[in-house]
Amino acid sequence: MGAVEAIRLLEDAGLLTPEEAAGPGDLTERDVWDQLARDEWEQVLGVLEECRGGPPLPPAFWASLAEAVGQLRMERGTAWCHWRHTEARRGGIRAVLTLFPPEEADGGRRLPVPGAGVLRPMWDIGSRAPDGGPAWNIASLWAEHTAAIPPGGRATVRLAPLTPGQWRHLTPGDVITMHERRPPAGTATVLEVLPPVLP
Structure with a gap:
């Protein structure tokens, strides 16, 4: 459940494009899943944020993503999302x-x-x-x-x-x-x- 929720959150935030709607230059779950599965959330999210542009993501996004990544038992990824949640708030x-x-x-x-x-x-x-x-x-x-x-x-x-x-x-x-x-x-x-x- 954590993986599905995490991908949905990334898509909802405009960081990933759903496979069925992806154009040639869009990043999809398939493009990043190997890195996410190795608990390289910090690196992947940095790239996705750069590609996305726009305003910084709000604290609620990071809190929800931390919960989803935590369900996957990915310690560093969870810690990174908590860090970004605090950073977004403060x-x-x-x-x-x-x-x-x-x-x-x-x-x-x-x-x-x-x-x-x-x-x-x-x-x-x-x-x-x-x-x-x-x-x-x-x-x-x-x-x-x-x-x-x-x-x-x-x-x-x-x-x-x-x-x-x-x-x-x-x-x-x-x-x-x-x-x-x-x-x-x-x-x-x-x-x-x-x-x-x-x-």
Whole structure:
């Protein structure tokens, strides 16, 4: 039932074209099912969204899709849909994160950064504490199209701020600093500031 519901949701959102109505350039279930069956929802949905164009999909779509994918017992796909649901409700940040190598900086990680939204590092985004020093902000991190970022590695990431309103001043090109403790662990260059999606 989950597979049928997931495909129906994708078709209803204009991400897939029903087989019987498909033209030569349309993406159909047949085109993407192999990847979906391997739990590559993040990659497939990214391509489908690009092809679709138009406004971002609303939170209700992502919540329904998370439920359908969850019925298929696809953990990463379900987590991705939940992530996008939260992002659609609260907004987020896309950025390119570069981790410092462990040998070059005291803050460099010796272990990979898990990519599926489990890490919630602190970020220096320019906020100031009452004493004038930096005030760090917390945001969960999802690495796009990879299970983990190796030490010293680089990846496009999505950030889900704990307090989104404090991040709204950021613009593409801004550089923010990731901390897991006092020394910095890496820097990220903002690509997009994603506003909440109206239902």
